[in-house]
Amino acid sequence: MKLPKKIGLSLALLSMAIAASTTVHAQIKVGHIGSMSGTLGALGVDQYDGFMLRVAQGDGKLGGQAVEVLRHDDQSKPEVGLLIARELVEKDKVDVVVGITASNVINAVFPYVVEKEVPLIGTNGGPSPFAGERCSPWFVSTAFQNDGPHEGAGQEAHNRNYKKVAVIAPNYQAGKDAVSGFKRFYKGELAEELYPGLGQNDFSAEITQLAATAPDAIYAFLPGAMGINFIKQYSQAGLMDKFPLLSSFTVDDITIPALRDAAVGSLVSTHWVSGASNKESLAFIEAFKNKYGRTPSSYAMQGYDAATLIHQALESEPEAAKDKQALMKLMRNMKLASPRGELTFERNGFPIQDYSIWKVVSQGNGKVAFEQQGVALKAHHDAYVSQCPLKP
Incomplete structure (x- = not known):
């Protein structure tokens, strides 16, 4: 895809898209956006790795549906994040957008994605405007309101x-x-x-x-x-x-x-740290360490929960894989099985x-x-x- 000259950048330089499943006919396509480099790079990597751990536990599937994940680095830059979101929605035709590390990036990405009526699962920052008067039924967070x-x-x-x-x-x-x-x-x-x-x-x-x-x-x-x-x-x-x-x-x-x-x-x-000793946390920590050789952070847990949320929704209603609105409604009304314990969501999409x-x-x-x-x-x-x- 050629970009306007005034932008002067190509997605080849901006991001790296990685297919998380080799399945040719993926039933769910997920676009993952995060700060994978720079000051917040470790946070974005943990968000992605947590998400992919849950996909791996399902042998490349969530809720029985084959998953393809496209991974992108927004460099903590709002204009880059928005450019990637447009590419994912308009060219790649993703079913869900997941991630976003920095609040300044989600400030740019949120209005575009929800306007296009594509489910957006936030796995980190939750700016106050989107929790209040600018809330959207197309958003849910497995992280926190800022x-x-x-x-x-x-x-x-x-x-x-x-x-x-x-x-x-x-x-x-x-x-x-x-x-x-x-x-x-x-x-x-x-x-x-x-x-x-x-x-x-x-x-x-x-x-x-x-x-x-x-x-x-x-x-x-x-x-x-x-x-x-x-x-x-x-x-x-x-x-x-x-x-x-x-x-x-x-x-x-x-x-x-x-x-x-x-x-x-x-x-x-x-809301969570690796000192947590409940059995759900211990199981998650052990699985993450076994796969990646390091202790998971709350960012990894939030990414893991995003994949779990998709999994639970599709497991309850497999046909929602073909219906974005149904999938979004299911996720917002789900009781999420998290290392934090069972979570429910406010009407603005943020967890209690x-x-x-x-x-x-x-x-x-x-x-x-x-x-x-x-x-x-x-x-x-x-x-x-x-x-x-x-x-x-």
Whole structure:
């Protein structure tokens, strides 16, 4: 497909499409979009690998239907993500679009895909506009609404009686949603709000500013490589013991192998982490490790759940493979069997789920683990669903 000269890029350079099944007559064609390179690359790879693990467990099928998966890298660029989405919908005629890592990319992709009435399963960020007044019956998320984990952190800060907290988050949609979510449940004073650029690596100036406020604690949302750099610099500055650190998507299973002891003592608010010990989580973790040789992150779990959602829907009604509207309705009304436990979905398509607090603890010899401290928000409903005009 030739692209307009003004774009100046070809999909050969933008993305890599990989057939996940060699079946010639695939009954379900899935387009997977994610940030497979750059700062958020590890997140996108985990989303894809989690999805493909579930496909592999069905021997290339979901719900008994042969599956073909086309994998694409959006490079965390909205214009690239939208270009890929157009290609998948108009040329490849996919039945479902899955994935998307960065909120700025889903901001661009969401309106186009749902307007074309193609089922969209989000496996990471969930910007607030699409949870509220711009919600769509063509969208469902196996991840979270952006504010959720941060609301859990805000509740935990309130529970710990912190009176003065400084916050830091990237200057983009998910970062703004993070701080909004934190403030919604935290009742104390915000000593500082810092918004570094997405992809920033040096936080020496920001750490100096945060420490200068002498807060009771610091809250950070800095995903991927940003989190690794921030936590290392924060620990090296000797601040981990001085100012307690609470975070979401900063210290997680993606970043902990690089952080190890630097993250010990910090608290994490999340909907799932590899410290989970229920039997569904243990089975998922073992299967993922066996296939990929590493510990799965929440991003991998979210991708796995997206494939499971398709599987359960098609298993219940195989004929939905030929009817996008029927498939979408089935998925939104499904009780999803997740490592998190059974999930149901709001009318805006986002899951109702717990947000727990985990502490990073040392196991000696540089090994660390996540230890659950409690549940900050139980069966939590997102803050925007009341603004969604769709009927329950």
